[in-house]
Amino acid sequence: MTVPSPPEDTPAAAAPVLELDALDVAFGFGPRRRQVLHGVSLSLAEGRTLGLVGESGSGKSTLAKAVVGLVRPSGGRVLLDGDDLAGARRDRLATLRRRVQLIPQDPYASLNPRMTAGEAIAEAIDPRRGKLYAHRDEVETLLGKVAMDPDAADRYPNAFSGGQRQRIAIARALAVRPEVIIADEVTSALDCSVQAEVLGVLRDLRAAGPLTMLFISHDLAVVRHVSDEVAVMSEGRIVEHRERDALFTAPQNAYTKTLLASVPRVRA
Numbered sequence: 411m412t413v414p415s416p417p418e419d420t421p422a423a424a425a426p427v428l429e430l431d432a433l434d435v436a437f438g439f440g441p442r443r444r445q446v447l448h449g450v451s452l453s454l455a456e457g458r459t460l461g462l463v464g465e466s467g468s469g470k471s472t473l474a475k476a477v478v479g480l481v482r483p484s485g486g487r488v489l490l491d492g493d494d495l496a497g498a499r500r501d502r503l504a505t506l507r508r509r510v511q512l513i514p515q516d517p518y519a520s521l522n523p524r525m526t527a528g529e530a531i532a533e534a535i536d537p538r539r540g541k542l543y544a545h546r547d548e549v550e551t552l553l554g555k556v557a558m559d560p561d562a563a564d565r566y567p568n569a570f571s572g573g574q575r576q577r578i579a580i581a582r583a584l585a586v587r588p589e590v591i592i593a594d595e596v597t598s599a600l601d602c603s604v605q606a607e608v609l610g611v612l613r614d615l616r617a618a619g620p621l622t623m624l625f626i627s628h629d630l631a632v633v634r635h636v637s638d639e640v641a642v643m644s645e646g647r648i649v650e651h652r653e654r655d656a657l658f659t660a661p662q663n664a665y666t667k668t669l670l671a672s673v674p675r676v677r678a
C-alpha cells in the first residue's frame with residue numbers, strides 16, 4: 411500500500427518538548443528482519459496531548475518503547491528538549507529516561523505486588539532513598555491528584571481494582587516530575603465505567619497544570635476525548651497529524667477516513 415506523506419498543516423508551532431526525527435525500528439536479523447517503524451517524525455509541544463491512533467500492529471507501542479529506550483531504534487533520533495535520547499551515553503541515559511515516563515497497558519503487571527502504593531510512589535520520587543516515611547506528604551498529594559484517599563499509601567496492589575491500580579501507576583509516573591508522559595492503551599484493559607474514571611483523572615490533571623502527554627490508543631472515541639491533536643499511524647508510518655477537531659471532522663488521508671468510518675459514533 412502506498413502511504414502518502416502527512417499534510418503540511420501539522421500542529422505544534424511552539425518549540426517541541428519531544429521530537430521524533432525520522433525514527434526507524436526493525437526487529438530480527440537477516441532474512442527475518444522486519445522493519446516496524448519507517449522514518450517516523452513527530453513533534454509534541456509543552457502542555458499538549460497528542461493522541462496516537464492506528465490499528466493493532468501498526469507500531470504504536472513500538473514507538474512508545476523506542477521513546478523510553480526499551481527498544482533501540484535502527485535509525486533516526488528521539489530528542490527531548492533537544493537532547494538525543496537514542497544517542498545518549500550510558501551514564502546520562504538513566505537521567506534522561508526519567509524525563510519521559512511510560513504508563514504501561516496492564517495495570518495488573520505494572521505495580522510490584524510486594525510494595526505498598528505509597529512505597530512504589532516514594533521510590534519514584536527518589537529511586538535511591540525513596541522511603542515512604544520520608545515522602546509521606548508528597549505521596550499523599552500525588553494520590554490526591556489521582557483521586558485516591560491518603561490511606562491507599564499503606565495498601566498493597568492486590569487491594570485495588572484495575573482502575574485504582576492504573577491511577578496509582580499515573581501517580582507514580584507523575585512522582586518523577588517528567589517532562590512527558592506516555593500513556594499506552596491505559597484504558598484498554600478496563601471496563602467502560604472504569605475507563606471513564608481513569609480518563610476523568612487525566613482530564614483533571616490536564617486542567618490542573620501543563621501536562622505534556624503522548625496518548626496511545628486504538629479507541630478513537632477515547633482519543634477524541636483527551637487529545638489536543640491526533641496522529642494516525644498505519645503500517646509504521648504517520649499518515650496524518652492534525653488538530654483534533656480538524657482530523658475528526660475533515661480527515662484528509664484515505665486511511666484516516668477508513669479508520670473513522672469504521673467507528674460511526676466518533677463522527678457524531
Ligand SMILES: Nc1ncnc2c1ncn2[C@@H]1O[C@H](COP(=O)(O)OP(=O)(O)OP(=O)(O)O)[C@@H](O)[C@H]1O
Nearest residue numbers: 437438446464465466467468469470471472473628
Ligand atoms: N520484540 C518484537 N520482536 C518482533 N516483532 C515485534 C516486537 N515487538 C513488536 N513487534 C511487531 O511489530 C509490529 C507492531 O507492533 P506494536 O505492538 O508496536 O503495534 P501496536 O500498534 O501497538 O498494536 P497493539 O495495539 O495491538 O498493541 C507487530 O507486527 C508486532 O508483531
